[in-house]
Amino acid sequence: MNAIQPSRPPLQPTQKPRVVPRPKRHLRQRSYQMMALEGTAKIAVNLVITAVAASALIKLLPEQSLQQEKLREISTEVKLMEGRVNTLRAEFSRNFDPHQAKSIRQEQGYRFDPNQRQIVLINQDGQEVESIESSP
Template sequence: MNAFQPSRPPLEPVEQRQVVTPVVPRPKRHLRQLSHRVMALETTAKVAVNLVIGTAAISALGQLLPYHWSQQDKLREIRTEVKVMEGRVNNLRTEFSRNFDPHQAKGIMQEKSYRFEPNKRQVVLINQEDSPGE
C-alpha cells in the first residue's frame, strides 16, 4: 500500500476547437418584461378580489347595522317594561303578605267589606251645612 507509484506527467488540457455559432441574443429582457407583466396582473387580480370582498363586507354591515339598532331599541323597551313590572310585582307582594298577615286580618276585613265588629260603633261624618234640621 505504501509502495511508490510511478509518477505521471501532469495532464495538459487538450485544446478543443470551439465551434463558432452565430450569435443569437438571449431573450433576457423579454423574459424580465414578461415576469413584470405577470406580477402586475397578479397584483391587479389580488387588489380586485380584495375590493370585491371589502365591498361585500361594507354592504353586509350596511344591512346589519339598522337591524342591530332596532334590536337595541327593542331591548331598551323590554328593560323599561321589566322595571315597571318589577315595581308592580313588589307592590303585589307587599299587598299579598299584608293580606295574609294574621295580625292585620280584622283591619283588612273592615277595609274590604265595610263591616265592623259588633262592639264598635260606626261613625259617619255629616257636614253641618247640609244637615236637614236647620
C-alpha cells in the same frame, strides 16, 4: 488472474451541446408582468370583498336600529311589570300576615269590632264629611 487487459482508447473530451443563452431582459420583463398581474388580481379581490362587506353593513344597520327600539320597548315593559309584581307581592304578604288579619277583615267586610263605635262628622249643612271608627 493478472491477465493482460486490452487497453482502452484514450478518452476524448465529448463535445457538449452548446447552450444558447436566453436574453435575460426578456425573463425579467416577464417576471415583472407576472408580479403586476398578481398585484392587480389581489387588489381586485380585495375590492370585491370590500364591496360585499359594505353592502352587508348597509343592510344590517336598519335591522340593528329596529332591534334597539324593540329592546327599549321591552325594557320599559319589564320595568312596569317589576313595579306591578312588587305591589302584588307586598299585597300578598300583607294578606297572609296573621297580625293583619283583623284589619283586613274589617277593610274587606266593612265589619267593625263590637268595641268600636262609628263616628260620623257632619257639616253644618247636614252633609256627611267623614266616617271614623274609634274605640270607647
